[in-house]
Amino acid sequence: MWRRRLGALLLRSPPSSSSTAASSCQHHRRHLLPSEEPLALNRLARLFTSQAVSDGGNSQKPFIAFVLGGPGSGKGTQCTKIASDFGFAHLSAGDLLRHEIASGSEKGELILDIIKEGRIVPSEITVELIRKAMETSNANKVLIDGFPRCEENRIAFERTVGREPDIVVFFDCPEDEMVKRLLGRNQGRVDDNIETIKKRLEVFESLNIPVVDYYSSRGKVHKINAMGTADEIFEAVRKLFSSLSDWGRLAVEKEKWRAGTGTATQRNPTDLLIAEALEFLDGKRVQSPDCE
Ligand SMILES: Nc1ncnc2c1ncn2[C@@H]1O[C@H](COP(=O)(O)OP(=O)(O)O)[C@@H](O)[C@H]1O
Numbered sequence: 696m697w698r699r700r701l702g703a704l705l706l707r708s709p710p711s712s713s714s715t716a717a718s719s720c721q722h723h724r725r726h727l728l729p730s731e732e733p734l735a736l737n738r739l740a741r742l743f744t745s746q747a748v749s750d751g752g753n754s755q756k757p758f759i760a761f762v763l764g765g766p767g768s769g770k771g772t773q774c775t776k777i778a779s780d781f782g783f784a785h786l787s788a789g790d791l792l793r794h795e796i797a798s799g800s801e802k803g804e805l806i807l808d809i810i811k812e813g814r815i816v817p818s819e820i821t822v823e824l825i826r827k828a829m830e831t832s833n834a835n836k837v838l839i840d841g842f843p844r845c846e847e848n849r850i851a852f853e854r855t856v857g858r859e860p861d862i863v864v865f866f867d868c869p870e871d872e873m874v875k876r877l878l879g880r881n882q883g884r885v886d887d888n889i890e891t892i893k894k895r896l897e898v899f900e901s902l903n904i905p906v907v908d909y910y911s912s913r914g915k916v917h918k919i920n921a922m923g924t925a926d927e928i929f930e931a932v933r934k935l936f937s938s939l940s941d942w943g944r945l946a947v948e949k950e951k952w953r954a955g956t957g958t959a960t961q962r963n964p965t966d967l968l969i970a971e972a973l974e975f976l977d978g979k980r981v982q983s984p985d986c987e
């Protein structure tokens with residue numbers, strides 16, 4: 696059974712072979728370069744199992760997915776579904792900031808003023824909230840929704856947490872659709888008004904897109920077309936995350952084979968072939984095709 700699955704896996708492309716490829720890339724096309732970075736198979740393994748897999752002493756590191764997209768592109772909606780279907784912790788930067796506002800702290804007042812104006816909160820505040828939330832959740836796979844919003848956010852996160860994300864999911868949505876959704880969001884948010892929305896869209900283009908371009912150049916971006924119903928979009932999202940889980944399974948099997956405890960332990964020729972394939976995959980790049 697497992698071997699049949701492995702055969703299918705070996706014949707198919709890496710995780711990025713979701714519907715994130717060229718046809719869905721009409722909205723942002725710039726600077727999308729080939730992968731520079733392999734996806735760590737040991738962290739992928741944790742997508743499939745909570746069982747720790749030896750990774751040279753770093754087994755406590757969670758699998759991190761940054762979830763980006765313009766305001767109203769559907770990040771929060773899709774993250775809720777991913778969290779529920781794939782067991783990720785969902786940490787929303789905006790929710791953490793709104794929680795700080797609701798606490799009535801001095802910092803909260805500053806955050807409120809910035810959010811009303813559609814600007815970006817200083818990185819040290821947001822990164823600290825995210826770092827604490829990651830620590831508290833103690834999850835082995837986290838979605839960080841709406842972060843990093845700018846290069847300063849990105850650099851501060853990487854410096855403080857000491858990590859890059861494993862993947863970046865980018866919801867690609869035309870502006871007029873985002874405006875329509877935000878004006879209909881109806882959650883009583885101080886930033887869901889046309890003046891703030893205009894400013895947020897400018898900030899998104901000038902500060903957030905460069906972050907997406909940066910991670911594209913590192914081969915980490917999985918672009919999803921955000922047009923359609925939430926369920927239709929989730930089908931593309933589901934393909935991406937299921938594919939990551941398949942690779943996670945493979946990583947688990949590899950570790951078991953190495954440890955001599957798994958299904959591929961008998962040293963017959965087929966298992967040797969499987970083992971060699973797994974070793975090969977270990978050195979293989981898992982990359983996003985992106986577009987262009
Ligand atoms: N695919 C979709 N089609 C139409 N409306 C959507 C879709 N996805 C989300 N929405 C709605 O659009 C608004 C913004 O979605 P949300 O998930 O909050 O986006 P974001 O977190 O990117 O700002 C919400 O009212 C949500 O219910």
Ligand SMILES: Nc1ccn([C@H]2C[C@H](O)[C@@H](COP(=O)(O)OP(=O)(O)O)O2)c(=O)n1
Nearest residue numbers: 765766767788789790814815816841842844
């Ligand atoms: N990394 C972040 C995330 C959000 N913020 C601020 C600025 C954003 O306009 C608001 C709201 O963010 P949120 O992610 O909730 O907004 P959307 O879900 O995209 O509509 O919070 C920030 O300053 N830095």
Ligand SMILES: [Mg+2]
Nearest residue numbers: 770771789841
């Ligand atoms: Mg949101």
